[in-house]
Amino acid sequence: MISQLLFLLLLSTGIFFFARRIGVIRRNIQSGRDWDGSDRTAERWGTMARVALGQGKMTTRPVAGVMHILIYAGFVIINIEILEILIDGLFGTHRVFAFLGPLYNFLIASFEWLAAGVIFACVVFFVRRNGMAIARLASNDLKGWPSLDANIILVVEVLLMFAFLSMNAADAIAQSRGLEHYVTAGSFPVSSWLMPLYSGLSDAGIVAVERGMWWFHIAGVLAFLVYVPYSKHFHIILAFPNTYYSNLNPTGQMDNMAAVKKEVDLMMDPNADPFAAAPPSDEPPAPFGVKDAPDLTWKQLLEAYTCTECGRCTSECPANHTGKLLSPRKIMMSTRDRIEEIGQQREANGGTWEPDGKSLLGDWITEEELWACTSCQACVEACPINISPMGIILDMRRSLIMEDSKSPESITSMFNNIENNGAPWAFPAGSRGDWTQEV
Amino acid sequence: MSSFHIPTMAEMTASGQTPDVLFWVGCAGSFDDRAKRITKAIARILHASETSFAVLGQEESCTGDPAKRAGNEFLYQMQAAQNIATLNGYGIKRIITGCPHCFNALKNEYPELGGTYEVLHHTQFIRELIETGKLRMSGNAPFKGRRITFHDPCYLGRSNGEYLAPREVIAKLDAELLEMRRCKQNAMCCGAGGAQMFKEAESGDREVNHARTDQALETQPEVIATGCPFCNTMMTDGVKNAEQESNVVVKDIAELIAEAADLLDAPTS
Numbered sequence: 001m002i003s004q005l006l007f008l009l010l011l012s013t014g015i016f017f018f019a020r021r022i023g024v025i026r027r028n029i030q031s032g033r034d035w036d037g038s039d040r041t042a043e044r045w046g047t048m049a050r051v052a053l054g055q056g057k058m059t060t061r062p063v064a065g066v067m068h069i070l071i072y073a074g075f076v077i078i079n080i081e082i083l084e085i086l087i088d089g090l091f092g093t094h095r096v097f098a099f100l101g102p103l104y105n106f107l108i109a110s111f112e113w114l115a116a117g118v119i120f121a122c123v124v125f126f127v128r129r130n131g132m133a134i135a136r137l138a139s140n141d142l143k144g145w146p147s148l149d150a151n152i153i154l155v156v157e158v159l160l161m162f163a164f165l166s167m168n169a170a171d172a173i174a175q176s177r178g179l180e181h182y183v184t185a186g187s188f189p190v191s192s193w194l195m196p197l198y199s200g201l202s203d204a205g206i207v208a209v210e211r212g213m214w215w216f217h218i219a220g221v222l223a224f225l226v227y228v229p230y231s232k233h234f235h236i237i238l239a240f241p242n243t244y245y246s247n248l249n250p251t252g253q254m255d256n257m258a259a260v261k262k263e264v265d266l267m268m269d270p271n272a273d274p275f276a277a278a279p280p281s282d283e284p285p286a287p288f289g290v291k292d293a294p295d296l297t298w299k300q301l302l303e304a305y306t307c308t309e310c311g312r313c314t315s316e317c318p319a320n321h322t323g324k325l326l327s328p329r330k331i332m333m334s335t336r337d338r339i340e341e342i343g344q345q346r347e348a349n350g351g352t353w354e355p356d357g358k359s360l361l362g363d364w365i366t367e368e369e370l371w372a373c374t375s376c377q378a379c380v381e382a383c384p385i386n387i388s389p390m391g392i393i394l395d396m397r398r399s400l401i402m403e404d405s406k407s408p409e410s411i412t413s414m415f416n417n418i419e420n421n422g423a424p425w426a427f428p429a430g431s432r433g434d435w436t437q438e439v
Numbered sequence: 440m441s442s443f444h445i446p447t448m449a450e451m452t453a454s455g456q457t458p459d460v461l462f463w464v465g466c467a468g469s470f471d472d473r474a475k476r477i478t479k480a481i482a483r484i485l486h487a488s489e490t491s492f493a494v495l496g497q498e499e500s501c502t503g504d505p506a507k508r509a510g511n512e513f514l515y516q517m518q519a520a521q522n523i524a525t526l527n528g529y530g531i532k533r534i535i536t537g538c539p540h541c542f543n544a545l546k547n548e549y550p551e552l553g554g555t556y557e558v559l560h561h562t563q564f565i566r567e568l569i570e571t572g573k574l575r576m577s578g579n580a581p582f583k584g585r586r587i588t589f590h591d592p593c594y595l596g597r598s599n600g601e602y603l604a605p606r607e608v609i610a611k612l613d614a615e616l617l618e619m620r621r622c623k624q625n626a627m628c629c630g631a632g633g634a635q636m637f638k639e640a641e642s643g644d645r646e647v648n649h650a651r652t653d654q655a656l657e658t659q660p661e662v663i664a665t666g667c668p669f670c671n672t673m674m675t676d677g678v679k680n681a682e683q684e685s686n687v688v689v690k691d692i693a694e695l696i697a698e699a700a701d702l703l704d705a706p707t708s
Binding site: 250318322373374397408423427433434 | 519594
C-alpha cells in the first residue's frame, strides 16, 4: 500500500512539473504573431504522417537516419510497457498483462530486442558525437549546454534501457525459482544475457534487484519526462504539430506582406485621397519584419522549440560551407533562447513583458549572418522536420531594411537602380529591348 | 544566321494580334552581355519553332525578386503592381522566362497580388517544343557523347521541384549527363541568390561559386549546363578561377539546344 502511495506521489509530481513547463512553452509560443494554419487539413495530416510519424526525411543521411528510426521505434513501442508499469504501480499488481499469454511473451520479447537496438544506437550516436570529427556535431554552435544536453539524453536512454533489461533478468530468475508474486510470464531473449550478472544472488537479492530496477526505471522515465521540455529532446513531441503546420507552399515562395500591400494598393489607387488621415487606432502600428522574437509568428516560435539541433541545415548551407558566420541551426537556437528569456522575464514580472533593451536581431543574430544567406532553401530542404531557418533570416532582413534602413551600400544601389531604371543594375530602362536588334 | 524581327506586345496589340506566349526576358537577359547570348538563343528557338511570341521590351521591369529577398518588400510590391498592371493590360495568359528568379516570382508570388498566369521556365517550354515535334535536333549532333553536367538553379529545383525538364532536354543532345555529388534537391547554390549577386560576399574561407564549381569539375565535364543567367555568371567565374576555361565551357541549356537543333531552315521574317 505504501509503495502504491509512493508511486502515485512520484507519478503526480512528474506530471505536475511536466504540465507546468508545457504551460510556459505554450505561452511563449503564443506570444508570437498570428499565423493561419487552418487550411488544407488533409494535406497537413498527410505531411505529418509522412515526415514525423513515417520519418520520411531522416534517411537522406543513412547512418544517422537508420539509427534514429531504431531509437524512435524503441521509444514508441516500449511505451506500451510503461502502461503495464503504471497499472502495476497504481494497483499493486505484478505484470498485469501476463494473462495475454503467448501475445505477452511476444510483446516482452519485442521490447527487449528494441531495448537492445536503442542501446546500440545510443552508443553509436555517443561515439559519433564525442569520438568522431563530424563537422555538424563538433560545431561551435553546440559548445556548452547543447552538447551536454545531447550527451545527457543518450546516457539516460542507455540507463533506462539497461534498467528495463535488468528488471526482466531478475524477474526471470525469480520466476525460475518460483518466488512468491512472480508469475511465469514473458520471454526474455536479450535480458537472458544479463542473468549471469544476478544469478549468484540470494532470493532476497533477486527481489531487491527486480524491485530496484523497476523503481529506477519508472522514476527515471518520469524524471526524463520533466527534463524533455527543457531540452532539445522536446522534438519527440513537437515534431508532430510542427510538421502538421509545415509550409505547404513552394519553398522559394516568400509571403507577400499584407501591411505593405495595403500601402501599395493605396498608392496605386487614383481615387485615393493622398491627404486623408489614417483611421484612428489605439494600437501602435506593427513593425515591418522581425527585430525581436515576439515579432515572429507563433509557427516560427514553434519551430524554434522543435529544433533538435541536428545541424543538417547548417551542413547544407552554402554560406556556412564556405566559412561564413551564418549557421541556420544557430538562428533557430538563438530564437529559442531569446523567446525563453523573454518568457522568464514576463513570468517574473507577473505576466507582462517590459522590453529589456535587447533584441534577437543585434544581440543574438548579427547583420553579418543575415547578409550571408543566398535564400537557396537548402536548410529548409535538409530539415528532417520541416523547419525554415531561411524564413526567419529573410524576415529579419525586412526589419533591417524597412525599419532601420540598414543595408550594405551595394544593396542600397541595387534598390535605387530598380526604383529608377527597373533593373538592379544602372542601365537605362530604355535600352531594355536593345538585344532584339542583335538577333 | 538570318536575322528576324522580335515583336513587342505594344506592336502586336497595335496591329490587332495576340501572341500565344510572352517571353519574359528578365534584367540579366536584357542587360548583361553574357546573359543576352542566352536570351538570343531562346529567341532563336522560339522563332525557329514558329512559336507565336512577343516581348514587353521597355515595358518590362524587374519582378522585384532581388529587392524582396534583400528585405525591401515595399519596392518589390511596387514592381509587382506595375508589372501586373502591364501584363493584365495586355491580357497575358502564358509566360515563358529564361530566369528562374523571375519564374518563381511570376509563378508563385504574383497570383496573390492579382497576377495569375501560366508560367514556364524556358527548359520546360523547350521540352514541350521537342515533344510536340515543333523543334527537331539536327543531324550534326554537336554534343553527341560529350560530357555534360547540369547545375540545378535553386529557384527552379528546390523552389519549384523542376528537376526533370532540364535533364530531359539535355537527353535530346545525345550527350553523357554526369550528375554532381550534390544535385537535384541537394544541389548547392551557386552563391548568387538572395541578392548576393549585387553585393560582396561576407568574409569566409572561400567564395560559394568556387566551391560549387569544384563540385561540377569533379565530374570532369566538357560542358557545365545551367538554366539561370546568374548561375551562369557564377559558374563561368568559378571555371576561370580554377583555370579550366580551356577545358570546360559554361552554357545555358537554351544555348546548347540552339546549337544542336535544326534552326537553319526556319522561316525568316
